[in-house]
Amino acid sequence: MANVQTQVLSDDAANDALLAELLSDVGLDAGGDEVIETVPESDGLGQVGDIAASVEMLDDSLLEEIDASAKRTDDMQALYAEQPAQPAIAAGETAPETTPEIAAAAPKKKRSGGKKKEAKAPAEDESAPAEAPAVAVAPVEDKKPKVPRATSVTHKPGDLLLAKLGDKADDFLVFDSTADLAQIEVDKIQFIERMNDRDAIADKVREKINMFLVWMAKGGSLNEVLKRAITVLHTDGQLTSGDKGxxxxxLLSKPYSVGTARSQANQMFMALPELGLTIKEKGRMIPNPNSPLLVGAYAALGLE
Known part of the structure; x- marks a missing residue:
């Protein structure tokens, strides 16, 4: 009997403990009174029951303020997105201040609900240079290389004379009208060789020969000494040598000095026979009757 009684007592105590736990869950004690529990502080992580209880405690005005603030933030972000990109701020300068009031006063772009406008083609740049009209280019003709001008540096005296006479060399390098073509060619070659030989003909004499032949071929004014020598030869029929010649x-009547008249007369006594104009005799020179150059000189000077 003692064991049975002990078991009954144990069961009653268990039932009382279970009842007390149920009453504590609904906020009452075993006697029916309300129990005030102290809510432990949050450990930083929070529980679902705590978050739900906090949300229920917010009043309607606080929720409305949160919604309004979120809407203002969205509007500000949309407005900033529509503004053009600002230039970079140089060192030492301050960025312009933008306040909510300035942003709110800025005109908003209207969104068109209609059809999209077709993009216009970019206008032509008037400053761009116009294309030059095509120009027909004539074909370039093959040109022969220019022959360098003959000078006393590039040519010997006889060769330089040939260059000056050009195509007329064969007409004026004829010294005997009775000679055949072969002899005329031989005489011309020998004459050029003597002109190239500085020992065969003196420089001053060579200059007088050049003057005479170029004058015959191209005209112009004849050297004064040559002109007087040919005129005296035509008038007197001869040229005599010496101071009394x-x-x-x-020449002294020019008047030339005695020394100049003497040297110029000596040059004529050497130049005129080289040209075939005269024939040398003792103390004098007579005209060469077979000289085509002498006939041409008389005609050019009007001595016929």
Whole structure:
């Protein structure tokens, strides 16, 4: 009997403990009174029951303020997105201040609900240079290389004379009208060789020969000494040598000095036979009757 009684007592105590736990869950004690529990502080992580209880405690005005603030934030972000990109701020400058009031006062772009406008083609740049009209280019003709101008540096005296006479060399390098073509060619070659030989003909004499032949071929004014020598030869029929000779006396009347008249007369006594204009005799020179150059000189000077 003692064991049975002990078991009954144990069961009653268990039932009382279970009842007390149920009453504590609904906020009452075993006597029916309300129990005030102390809510433990949050450990930082929070529980679902705590978040739900906090949300229920917010009043309607606080929720409305949160919604309004969120809407203002969205509007500000949309407005900033529509603004053009600002230039970079240089060192030492301050960025312009933008306040909510300034942003609210800025005009908003209207969104068109209609059809999209077709993009216009970019206008032509008037400053761009116009294309030059095509120009027909004539074909370039093959040109022969220019022959360098003959000078006393590039040519010997005889070769330089040939270059000056050009195509007329064969017409004026004829010294005997009775000679055949072969002899005329031989005489011309020998003449050029003597002109190239500085020992065969003196420089001053060579200059007088050049003057005469270029004058015959191209005209112009004849050297004064040559002109007087040919004129005296035509008038007197001869040229006599020496200080009392007719050519030297004529030159003194220029008047030339005695020394100049003497040297110029000597040059004529050497140049005229080289040209075939005269034939040398003792103390004098006579005209060469077979000289085509002498006939041409008389005609050019009007001595016929």
């Amino acid at each position: 007719n050519l030297q006396l004529n």
